[in-house]
Amino acid sequence: MAVAGPEPGGALDRLIQLLSRLPGLGPRSARRVALHLLARREALMAPLAAAMAETLDKVRPCSVCGNLDTADPCAICRDGTRDPAILCVVEDVGDLWAVERSGAFRGRYHVLGGHLSAIAGVGPDDLHIGQLVARLGDGAVSEIVLALNATVEGQTTAHYVAGLIAPFGIAITRLAHGVPVGGELDYLDDGTLAAALRARRPAEA
Amino acid sequence: MAVAGPEPGGALDRLIQLLSRLPGLGPRSARRVALHLLARREALMAPLAAAMAETLDKVRPCSVCGNLDTADPCAICRDGTRDPAILCVVEDVGDLWAVERSGAFRGRYHVLGGHLSAIAGVGPDDLHIGQLVARLGDGAVSEIVLALNATVEGQTTAHYVAGLIAPFGIAITRLAHGVPVGGELDYLDDGTLAAALRARRPAEA
Known part of the structure; x- marks a missing residue:
């Protein structure tokens, strides 16, 4: 038809x-x-x-971080008010935008361009992992935030990247798991609720 | 945001x-x-x-029928194998395409460009109704199929157009109501089922 x-x-x-x-x-x-x-x-x-x-x-990928912009390096990489010591590692530019919208991050980014996937045949060489390691060479970065998706592939990728970065002696952090703001417990999956319980914090008085 | x-x-x-x-x-x-x-x-x-x-x-609207095409008149208006004596009146080009996909119509079209709507402020002069009447002037058209949507607006428009065409003494037809092919009675609205009952036909043996 x-x-x-x-x-x-x-x-x-x-x-x-x-x-x-x-x-x-x-x-x-x-x-x-x-x-x-x-x-x-x-x-x-x-x-x-x-x-x-x-x-x-x-619009081209930024040669430094992989963000999409009309300029290279991109506006974020050129922004002198952003902390060059903290790198947020994301799977793709959509995730970078999501972190930007949160307004809670003022460091810089590194876009991997996807996640490791044996099924889809995506190996480390298909992602911008080598470029990430290269960016750590001058010692200017003191913390890596692995903001990868909380999926099996995302966490596999995070684990692989963390292993590569470990020798640099840099702080490696990941996003906290927990109850989404505005979320109802009854609709939350068990794994998230368990993670939120384990990571419970003192309530503000 | x-x-x-x-x-x-x-x-x-x-x-x-x-x-x-x-x-x-x-x-x-x-x-x-x-x-x-x-x-x-x-x-x-x-x-x-x-x-x-x-x-x-x-791509421009055909100056004869209102269909969208790279040529004017459009491919359907220029197609000598199609019957110029039957005009199918539709609300928009999407409806024209739908009738074409049915494969059951080999006449020509007239696209009104919408339907009458008091709420949206669409009157007869906002639709290509005058052009339709003008096309009937030479007596070449012997049947008008009013293939307008089976909505209140579509049927109001059909009624208005039928009234304008009546003086020409041309056969005016509309699409049959009935059970959609492949449709289940239990999911059908009452009005359609009633129409299908009233228009019941002898079963083929």
């Missing part, structure tokens, strides 16, 4: 085919997005095409 | 803001789409930017 009605292989059909490959979109929603765009040519489609072309042209 | 982490107002931030205005995407999924694109620059992002620019440049 063709994705669109008219003119298979035409410009509009090709646009829909490509849109349907975006995460969260299928053939039906890709058609809806294409029509939505064509109904808003000047207000949305033209600016979006321009923003996509500009991003494609200008 | 900023949509992305770094560089508010930059190319990537602007791309995410625009993506978040697409139907079905919010700030979070727009970020995911942007990262997905940047991880597939050559395989997906460059072709998508090109397809969007090409669609923006070349």
Whole structure:
């Protein structure tokens, strides 16, 4: 069954085919997005095409940390007010953005570009682990925060990275487990609740 | 709260803001789409930017029927094998595509561009109703299929259009109501089941 009605292989059909490959979109929603765009040519489609072309042209991974930016080194690596002694290691740029949104970290980052995965065939050489080790060579970094996902792959990767970094004698920390702020205990998985219990702290009076 | 982490107002931030205005995407999924694109620059992002620019440049509403195509009149209006005596009236191009996918219609189309809506302030002059009436002037059309949505607005629009067309003495038909093919009665709304009962037909032996 063709994705669109008219003119298979035409410009509009090709646009829909490509849109349907975006995460969260299928053939039906890709058609809806294409029509939505064509109904808003000047207000949305033209600016979006321009923003996509500009991003494609200008946004590159930072050669230092792997963040995405129009400048290299990126704005975070160039920011003199940020502490160069603390590196936060994340799996991807989406995680970097999440840590930034928390507003609780004022150090710098290192983006691994994924996690180790035997199933997907991702080994240490496929991630930016060598670059991380290289950044530690000048002794300017005193703490590494391993902010990897609390998944099997994320924690396997964290363990591997921690093993590589250990010889440098740098403090290695990880994110605390616990009850999400605003979270209800009844909806929490048992492992998180157990971790939160073990890490219990004196209540503020 | 900023949509992305770094560089508010930059190319990537602007791309995410625009993506978040697409139907079905919010700030979070727009970020995911942007990262997905940047991880597939050559395989997906460059072709998508090109397809969007090409669609923006070349795809226009057909001046005859309102279909979207790179040619004007569109491929359907130019197709000599299609019956010019039957016009299928639809609300928008997505509905035209849906009828095309059914494979059951070999006439031509007229896209109204929406439906009448007192709440949204859409009157007859905001739809391509005048153009529809104009197309009937030469007497070449012998049947109008009102394939409008089975919603209050769609049926109000169908009623209005039927009233305007009546003086031409052309056959006016609408889509049959009934049980969707593959549908289960227990999940069907009462109105549809009642319509299917009233329109019951002799069973094939």
